[in-house]
Amino acid sequence: MGDSQVLVASNRGPVSFALADDGTLSMRRGGGGLVSALAGLGGDILWVCAALSDADRAAARRVEDGRLDAYGAGAVRMLDIPAGTFHRAYNAVANSTLWFVHHMLYDSPNTPHFDARSRRDWQSYEAYNAAFADALARDARPGAKVAIQDYHLTLAPGMLRERRPDLKIVHFAHTPWAPPEYYRLLPDDIGREVLEGILGADHAGFHAQRWADAFIDCCAAVLQAKVDPVARTVTHAGRVTRIGVHGLGIDGDSLRARAAEPDVQARKKALREQVGDRRLIVRIDRTELSKNIVRGLAAYRELLAKHPEWHGRVVHLAFAYPSRHDLPEYREYTAAVQRIAAEISDEFGDGTWEPLILQVNDDYPRSLAAYGLADVLLVNPIRDGMNLVAKEGPVLSERGCALVLSREAGAAAEMDDDALMINPFDVSQTAEALNQALLMPPDERAERCARLTAAATTLPPQEWFGAQLAALDGQL
Numbered sequence: 483m484g485d486s487q488v489l490v491a492s493n494r495g496p497v498s499f500a501l502a503d504d505g506t507l508s509m510r511r512g513g514g515g516l517v518s519a520l521a522g523l524g525g526d527i528l529w530v531c532a533a534l535s536d537a538d539r540a541a542a543r544r545v546e547d548g549r550l551d552a553y554g555a556g557a558v559r560m561l562d563i564p565a566g567t568f569h570r571a572y573n574a575v576a577n578s579t580l581w582f583v584h585h586m587l588y589d590s591p592n593t594p595h596f597d598a599r600s601r602r603d604w605q606s607y608e609a610y611n612a613a614f615a616d617a618l619a620r621d622a623r624p625g626a627k628v629a630i631q632d633y634h635l636t637l638a639p640g641m642l643r644e645r646r647p648d649l650k651i652v653h654f655a656h657t658p659w660a661p662p663e664y665y666r667l668l669p670d671d672i673g674r675e676v677l678e679g680i681l682g683a684d685h686a687g688f689h690a691q692r693w694a695d696a697f698i699d700c701c702a703a704v705l706q707a708k709v710d711p712v713a714r715t716v717t718h719a720g721r722v723t724r725i726g727v728h729g730l731g732i733d734g735d736s737l738r739a740r741a742a743e744p745d746v747q748a749r750k751k752a753l754r755e756q757v758g759d760r761r762l763i764v765r766i767d768r769t770e771l772s773k774n775i776v777r778g779l780a781a782y783r784e785l786l787a788k789h790p791e792w793h794g795r796v797v798h799l800a801f802a803y804p805s806r807h808d809l810p811e812y813r814e815y816t817a818a819v820q821r822i823a824a825e826i827s828d829e830f831g832d833g834t835w836e837p838l839i840l841q842v843n844d845d846y847p848r849s850l851a852a853y854g855l856a857d858v859l860l861v862n863p864i865r866d867g868m869n870l871v872a873k874e875g876p877v878l879s880e881r882g883c884a885l886v887l888s889r890e891a892g893a894a895a896e897m898d899d900d901a902l903m904i905n906p907f908d909v910s911q912t913a914e915a916l917n918q919a920l921l922m923p924p925d926e927r928a929e930r931c932a933r934l935t936a937a938a939t940t941l942p943p944q945e946w947f948g949a950q951l952a953a954l955d956g957q958l
């Protein structure tokens with residue numbers, strides 16, 4: 483990564499805190515691609531993140547300048563953004579507006595509905611981004627590289643550029659990007675601000691070519707910027723931003739090492755005892771609207787209805803972990819998942835065979851165990867920036883799993899030769915793909931799975947991050 487200082491900015495940091503009744507704080511480390519990318523990178527790195535909860539805010543306040551080094555968290559600055567500002571920026575703008583636009587989740591006869599209240603929410607989003615830009619401007623040494631992550635922080639690159647023109651800035655979008663016709667649902671000034679914010683960066687990265695192209699198209703349509711889709715550059719307001727495609731992959735060795743640990747092995751044994759020698763269709767998701775869990779379960783129901791030969795011979799393990807329960811849409815979606823799961827169990831369960839096991843409590847080692855046992859992995863998002871489940875499953879699968887994959891996931895670009903591709907809105911097609919996957923001969927399954935594993939591990943987190951830093955030096 484060279485000698486220069488690197489700052490990373492993201493909403494969610496590498497650690498979180500819990501506050502006991504007696505006021506004691508305990509710290510927990512998180513996972514995810516960014517944590518792996520930075521682990522072992524060494525050198526001069528500072529991670530700037532937001533306090534997400536009251537416990538985080540208490541932890542940030544107890545140390546000077548929110549520097550969590552004092553807790554043994556490493557070089558992390560946690561920003562104590564006022565709770566109201568944070569909630570409006572995170573829930574109302576980032577997760578209810580930008581997330582919905584990029585994943586195309588609106589029910590357009592009714593939503594979105596931008597009114598006076600949305601303006602106040604937007605001002606909070608601006609203040610939240612400004613808090614990051616201020617912290618980064620203060621902590622960055624001359625010529626430092628700054629890697630700003632995702633849809634929470636689209637304005638921060640431009641704000642930081644104004645404060646510190648000497649810095650090299652990369653923004654990375656982990657979500658899809660909406661095409662211009664859909665992006666234009668945003669109020670005009672907000673749509674422009676988001677694009678201009680990202681164009682404050684020297685380099686803007688995306689997981690897939692499709693999302694990079696959509697971003698370039700939005701810059702042309704909304705800003706009338708000068709774009710070169712072949713050279714992948716956008717010129718606007720006298721500056722050039724280079725657009726890059728860096729599809730995040732998996733570190734296969736460290737994932738396999740984690741899966742070999744006793745807690746995973748114990749869960750594997752328990753799962754095997756629960757399902758016997760039946761075939762296993764596995765899905766693992768946050769209970770997130772874009773993950774399309776309800777249609778996935780409907781497809782399983784259709785499979786059982788159309789193919790009674792599978793009765794008693796297959797079990798669907800559906801892990802749907804809690805997510806964003808501050809938002810009513812997510813609470814309702816969780817209830818809808820539970821409803822259809824109960825219907826399937828009532829309709830087909832016969833006392834000796836449990837056709838569906840739905841688990842809603844988060845259990846990472848159990849997820850790793852399920853990957854190991856899966857015969858079929860179902861990944862059917864409506865839209866997804868990348869989807870790392872599609873990559874982790876083949877890497878850990880013991881006998882080679884067949885992957886049923888939505889064509890709308892970023893991972894599709896790298897895996898569509900060997901996955902069974904589906905339109906996520908077509909429940910009948912998904913049901914038939916599940917049937918094909920169950921019928922796939924073992925040799926073919928293993929061969930496809932080996933190629934899927936190779937694709938999944940092409941750009942592991944450290945290289946993914948390194949490629950973005952190299953792009954800042956003009957090396958890509």
Ligand code: F6P
Binds near residue numbers: 805
């Ligand atoms: O998909 C993009 C992403 O940033 C993921 O990396 C992450 O899991 C999610 O969105 C954000 O989730 P949360 O709201 O739980 O931080």
